[in-house]
Amino acid sequence: MWYLPREPRRDVSGLSKDTNLTDSDKPTPLQSRASGPLTGKVRVPGDKSISHRALILGALAVGETRISGLLEGEDVLNTAKSMQALGARVERTGDFAWKVNGVGVAGFAEPRAALDFGNSGTGCRLVMGAVAGCPVSAVFDGDASLRSRPMRRILDPLEKMGAKVVSGGEGGRLPLTVQGARDPLPITYKTPVASAQIKSAVLLAGLAAPGTTTVIETEASRDHTELMLKHFGADITSAQEGQHGRRITLVGQPELHGATVVVPADPSSAAFPVVAALIVEGSDVVLSDVMTNPLRTGLFTTLREMGASIEESEIRGDAGEPMAQLRVRASKLRGVEVPPERAPSMIDEYLVLAVAASFAEGTTIMRGLQELRVKESDRLEATADMLRVNGVKVEVSGDDLIVEGRGHVPGGGTVATHMDHRIAMSALVMGCASDQPVTVDDTAFIATSFPDFIPMMRSLGAEFS
């Protein structure tokens, strides 16, 4: 029927005490060494955020949704499985082509088994919102990394809307059971941190509530849920709130209709070949169909400020999401200061930005990174460790990351990936241009977001062995 994600891996990095590993749990290390110029044209996989949302909204719509370009990474496949378990019909019809027959708003059936989201915060938290508006109860679970991540930030607003947490781990950690509301209440909710996952969970629960549900954010986070809800027929508006914020208003109980969704290439995945091309001398790489929604392009803005040559062409859009072809040429980079208000538009890209900063001349200061501490790993500490073991001078000061770029990176270190795909890929990018090879202890988690990362980078000329 479709590629099934492998069983959730147990931890190999110390998050859990379980050391009784089977063969499929064994870490798969990889070494990256300096290569000649990277060249060629590639399309990185479909955007992960949009892929999750297309499956969830397809499942909540009446009729058929056709998705092309879906990311077939483990995170998204786990969301597909959960939509199937909640009563939608989800089918793979070709390469990256999927069909969803939905159950309608509030129409989920009670799943027979626990919903397992593996490594995926987005899948878990968005589906929690969707379930909270339906009169069913569901168990939410995930791997050791996801079990360590905070869920209270999602449960707080969902409880205000009438959902109940029937059982759960300490501090709202997984596994936990959510009993959805029979008569969900619309709320006005100000998100305590800039988080598209919190905003989306409230909006998805609000679909089932009468009246209007409002989310206020003081820093705008990615708006894919809003754009896609509109595309599926919801009455939703978004207005400026303060200097950097948004007020989003959704009219509840719409009839969502099945839609066609074309998923553009993921800028968070494009970030890896982009930085690799910038740091490997003589490189010239083209990336097609990269989504350029301004709430996702903080990395490209920052890299350009550092002196990067990134040219956009073939600019177009689909379902409200702009995209472009990017041509990236090796560039001399200089250190910059990245303001905290830019964080939401590049929250997943700081790891690979830190790699670019290591190859730059001068100091790069990245401010306001507290949210990095609650991702797949504590990315603030893990990024600093990744640089440190490879001879880069780096400091974590409060919630800021300060990298002393010296134009080259000694390398020679082994990087602990901590069940975090973006650490693995960032470290492998670093090795593409470091003086000595860089080793990562486990590449398995790359499959959550970018299953073809290794062959795609090799096709551009990267030396991974």
Ligand SMILES: O=C(O)C1=C[C@@H](OP(=O)(O)O)[C@@H](O)[C@H](O)C1
């Ligand atoms: O909504 C989304 O698709 C995402 C939101 C972000 O998380 P937060 O909402 O926790 O900031 C981001 O880090 C994650 O990779 C994807």
Ligand SMILES: C=C(OP(=O)(O)O)C(=O)O
């Ligand atoms: C933070 C990420 O994802 P999630 O929150 O969905 O696990 C990510 O992909 O970098």
